[in-house]
Amino acid sequence: MSETKSGNGTLVGIDGVQKVFQRGSEKIHVLADLNLQVRTGEFLALMGPSGSGKSTLLNLIGGLDRPTRGSVSIAGERIEQLSDRRLAAWRARHVGFVFQLYNLMPTLAADRNVELPLLLTHLSKSERRKHVETALAMVGLSHRAKHHPRTLSGGEQQRVGIARAIVTDPTLLLCDEPTGDLDRKAGDEILTLLEALNREHGKTIIMVTHDPHASARASRTVHLNKGQLSNEPVK
Amino acid sequence: MAGPLNWISQISSITKFGLMSIPQRRGAVASTVIGIAGVVAVLVGVLSIAVGFKQVMTASASPDAAIVLRSGSDSEMVSGLGRAETVLIGDAPGVARDAQGPLSSAELFVMINLPKRTTGTDANVPLRGVDRAALQVRDSVKITSGRMFEWGKNEVIVGVGAAQEFSGLGVDSKVVVGQYEWPVVGTFSAKGGIAESEIWTDAKVLQAAYNRGDSFQSVYTRLNSPASFQQFKDGLTSNPQLNVKVLRQSEYYAEESRVITTLITTLGILIAGLMALGAVFGALNTMYSSVSARTREIATLRALGFGSGAVVVSVLLESLLLALLGGAIGGSLAYFAFNNFHTSTMNFQTFSQVAFAFKVTPELLVQGIIWSVLIGMIGGLFPAIRAARLPIAAALREL
Numbered sequence: 001m002s003e004t005k006s007g008n009g010t011l012v013g014i015d016g017v018q019k020v021f022q023r024g025s026e027k028i029h030v031l032a033d034l035n036l037q038v039r040t041g042e043f044l045a046l047m048g049p050s051g052s053g054k055s056t057l058l059n060l061i062g063g064l065d066r067p068t069r070g071s072v073s074i075a076g077e078r079i080e081q082l083s084d085r086r087l088a089a090w091r092a093r094h095v096g097f098v099f100q101l102y103n104l105m106p107t108l109a110a111d112r113n114v115e116l117p118l119l120l121t122h123l124s125k126s127e128r129r130k131h132v133e134t135a136l137a138m139v140g141l142s143h144r145a146k147h148h149p150r151t152l153s154g155g156e157q158q159r160v161g162i163a164r165a166i167v168t169d170p171t172l173l174l175c176d177e178p179t180g181d182l183d184r185k186a187g188d189e190i191l192t193l194l195e196a197l198n199r200e201h202g203k204t205i206i207m208v209t210h211d212p213h214a215s216a217r218a219s220r221t222v223h224l225n226k227g228q229l230s231n232e233p234v235k
Numbered sequence: 236m237a238g239p240l241n242w243i244s245q246i247s248s249i250t251k252f253g254l255m256s257i258p259q260r261r262g263a264v265a266s267t268v269i270g271i272a273g274v275v276a277v278l279v280g281v282l283s284i285a286v287g288f289k290q291v292m293t294a295s296a297s298p299d300a301a302i303v304l305r306s307g308s309d310s311e312m313v314s315g316l317g318r319a320e321t322v323l324i325g326d327a328p329g330v331a332r333d334a335q336g337p338l339s340s341a342e343l344f345v346m347i348n349l350p351k352r353t354t355g356t357d358a359n360v361p362l363r364g365v366d367r368a369a370l371q372v373r374d375s376v377k378i379t380s381g382r383m384f385e386w387g388k389n390e391v392i393v394g395v396g397a398a399q400e401f402s403g404l405g406v407d408s409k410v411v412v413g414q415y416e417w418p419v420v421g422t423f424s425a426k427g428g429i430a431e432s433e434i435w436t437d438a439k440v441l442q443a444a445y446n447r448g449d450s451f452q453s454v455y456t457r458l459n460s461p462a463s464f465q466q467f468k469d470g471l472t473s474n475p476q477l478n479v480k481v482l483r484q485s486e487y488y489a490e491e492s493r494v495i496t497t498l499i500t501t502l503g504i505l506i507a508g509l510m511a512l513g514a515v516f517g518a519l520n521t522m523y524s525s526v527s528a529r530t531r532e533i534a535t536l537r538a539l540g541f542g543s544g545a546v547v548v549s550v551l552l553e554s555l556l557l558a559l560l561g562g563a564i565g566g567s568l569a570y571f572a573f574n575n576f577h578t579s580t581m582n583f584q585t586f587s588q589v590a591f592a593f594k595v596t597p598e599l600l601v602q603g604i605i606w607s608v609l610i611g612m613i614g615g616l617f618p619a620i621r622a623a624r625l626p627i628a629a630a631l632r633e634l
Binding site: 092 | 245248249252255256505531532535536537538539540541542543579582626628631632
């Protein structure tokens, strides 16, 4: 196994997690008895070939899916035991998602996209605006606030996606191939931004990637292959 | 965190995204809205026929007016009363009187054939012979042009409904029936009531022309007050010289109109029901396509923490809004196309034509809106459930 338990400061604790998908009569074992700890303030890169279960693991950590067996604890809370409703509320409070294809609302301008997660809070309109301005400033897109996604470049759209992910100041930032759809230059800028969020703002980041260039920017890299973790890249 | 306000703001945002994406699916959305508008327009349109017909049949009947027929007869057509009986009825307790005597009009009528303006084909029109008290008995009757016929002469006055539906009934024209000629000397209105579909003359003249001797078919009376009806009815039914049926005019006309209104209402609901079935499938299709076009959007919102309940409600809400729009269009269409549309139909009870106008009432419009809401609910429910059950993780990656 790749991990040593770090005791204090553990933010994410994956314990004996198994994930089995049923496809017709066939059972597909994606994750097998997997353990992983991520400490607060870490920038972890999760690597592996296609179909190795990286995204599945990220979905389990983000509360988008539930393990077939085992436990997922985030900041001491067993999230696989929460009801769907409480899990949705938990996601809103604790997790910021960054998607490979940005997943922005095409009909909303950048600032309104960033504001979305704040609609789930009790913040007033003016407070929400302040948070949105701060988040957009952090990703360097204040001047593009009123632009719709289709008028933004891929890199800019991903920055909006990151601003949306950090606007609620979540405990955990989960990035699924954040540079997968970008050219090298734009991808580098996104990685630099994530690095800064980790180093300067102390954000705990888990990033799924298959790009060694991207994982090199992380503070630690683990490799997933056939449902198992290792510290070594897959041969 | 999760309060009702928060929930409402979730619903309103998701609904807003749905509505904002309508331009991208305008074809399907428009066909659904038009489908629902069609259902509501047909429903309201057809039912407005029944409402208009019933309104005409009952409009002129005031609560203090009664009609007396021979016992066992369902309509004036099959009733028969002698002069002596009509006098006894006029003298019964509860009948209002004026200086000339009781407000009681012994009447008879015959059917005559006249060509309809619209088709040129002949149809039945009642030619009614009335007594002097006829205008007091029905205080809604007003001469609108020309004058009242002269008693003892074979002159007629024509109801405005009949004048509108049939040709050759203008003032100064002549109604020719068999060897008789009946000059038209005036027209009259009756607050939209059934009398407007009739032609009136002196009862005695009509009796002579049609060899009716001194017999009548009905007696129309005005009572002292609506409460006098029971006294009047008891007085007549307990009189051994009489064998009569006593009804309030309103009851009589409601019964007369029942066959037609039931027929039209049943037919209207049947047709609209079949169309509604089609509209439900249209709505289902639109909402399924709305959900599938927004699969990734909905999954993203769910990932961000929006609840599945809010997704269900907002998909339903979108469907309801489209249905309401359809309902409003259909209702307006029915109102502008059908309200006060004049026509006439056969009253099967008397085999005579009744002129009436379609009536699109507020109640009918509400009924139409209720239908559209139901279509919207049914059409939105299953797509809403599908949206809420989307597996988030897989749906997030959909293109």
